Amino acid sequence: MLLILLLAFVVIVNCLYYLYFVPFTFSRTGTKISTAAYPVSVLICAKNEAKNLKDHIPLWLAQDYPEFELILINDASSDKTLEIMEHFAEQDSRIRVVDVKSNEAFWGSKKYALTLGIKKAANKRMVFTDADCRPASSSWIRHMVSQFSEEKQIILGYGGYLRRPGMLNALIRFETIITAIQYFSYALRGNPYMGVGRNLAYTSNVFYAHGGFTSHMNVLSGDDDLFVNKAATATNTALQYHQDSFTYSIPKKKWKHWFQQKKRHSSTASRYKPKHKVLLGAYYIFNVSFWILAILACLYSSWKIAILLIIFRILVQYIIVGKGALLLKESSLIPFIPFLELFLVCLQLSIFISSKTSKRSTWN
Template sequence: MLLIVFYCFVAVTAINVCYYFSFYSFLFAKPNSHLQAKVTTPISVIICAKNEGENLRENLPKILAQKYSEFELILINDASYDDTLEVMENFQLRDSRIVVVNVQSNERFWGNKKYALTLGIKKANYEKLVFTDADCYPASENWLAEMANGFQPEKSIVLGYGAYQTEKSFLNKLIRFETLLTALQYFSSAKRGRAYMGVGRNLAYTSDEFYENKGFVSHMSILSGDDDLFINQIATKKNTSIVYTPDSFTFSKAKSNWKSWFAQKRRHVSTAKFYKKKHQLKLGLFYVSQLSFWCLFFLLIFIFDWKYVLGLFLLRTLFLYLTYAKATKIFKEKNLLWLLPLQDLTLVLSQISIFIYNSISKPTHWK
């Protein structure tokens, strides 16, 4: 019986290593080698904000300073009760490129970001839409140009990277590690022609894609998913592009306490069960193999020959470091390599906790 348990440990270790191998087609590809020509067509940048007055004051000047030939900025006030609308209107008075959309509370769609986004998209004058959040700012003045270049012929969806600011705390490292892992998954899948999600902090698609797929209608009642679930619905092998040069990144402040981060991740995780079945299976197998690896490791290290158990642990750890050494270089997150196994374990425990909590109580409202 004990030997069977050890063989299970061997199997989940092998599955983990295979997943890390699956990232290599992306990790060792030349950034944006698929881009054929510079795109200069007009762009509509869309930001949906709820109670984000302070963030808008800080971040909108960086959006407006983008070195791009022609763009407009659609600012959506989603029934805020702070000074968000006032801040938007003050910026609008100073810059003619800004269009303000004020969304009132709607009993049917109350607390649903997708309803507000839909109204904002309908106001856009240009076909190509680039999305970010009010608490995000671009890494450079070339952010919009880099994202726009993703709109190559036949490419109507552009996936970008939304990073978090570096701070001196273990929680911050964990948040950035989870963000890096998520990016590895959706970029590598898109690289292989199997795109399944994007992040609203840095995402683009055409209005044609939005209207042809009836927007968020099929999942309007689901709290989250204006980014990942929508991309999961519309992405194909041919229509999705990835952009991940450093200038194309956006940054935002990570949650500063465990409670708020846990609540945020509950909303994000709640959409996964609505992904296409093949994507649910792939992601589920990865997370189950991670959880099983750690459970079996702590079990076998005490009751089996520790040399074999430790050997498999070190083998997986080697691939863990090889994978993240390259990933942290691409996404400029080098200090995440410290305490990597601990971050991996903590993230697995957090994910199973979120899954259990969501099974008991569903999260409410997008913010």
């Protein structure tokens, strides 16, 4: 009977988390755009991204927005990244190239390169994305910038991944929507804790006011989430999740590469504010506990009651997380939500263990 009681407690906590997500997942399909048209700088930091830049620079330049510049930052690339940047810059005066040379003190640090790009930006309102990202529409900039105001200095956007066949792609996209549901929900309730560099906007005022990346320059990742965790508040942060404001990245094709990427990202979580570490850590712990206790209760306790609890929890999950998946245009994942979650929590556990013994590498 103890197993059933423990399972019931875990299910209740799981459902409380899901209910916390309801204001976001059951919100409208996106925020409206205003008529304001602030001059803006779009910044892309690239390291050995020649092919992606060749494909994506035309998409960024084709944005339907009256006044913007494109800051392309070459982070000591060894391929033709700089050549591609300079080629497009010769053809379009809106492009400004920042060529970052190897710096022994900041070797492999995207934050150092990005800081130089921010210093080069002519406009205080800045939109950030990655070289492997493409905007979902020609109004991407307009949607992101529209949320700026005198009070709102940080705009959190959604950066999804392109749909491809296979289990790895489904897992990548599922992990992405779960992360987005969490950071959008927390921010909507006045407790922002992260954003993604694939689609993020903030002003130079808030960047310099919080010392930029100086407090975590030695951490490989975190130019997005650690900065937002430090600088974002309930009053200075806004959300933009209209489908035309999305960006889509090229997903990893091999398990090994995605695993390595997740290991790098996991290095930032320990630097979040204590309240965020507790809330996010508890979410993961209770998800893991649910699956362990569900199996144990079915095997060693009253399996009928256990099945009812499992069905109830999964039903709540389907309704709330499924609604979030619809909002973020990932409806094809909905039938597989519990299976993807089980797979994900197991992989996250292995990533956490592995990250404790891994060595530092460069950001790309």
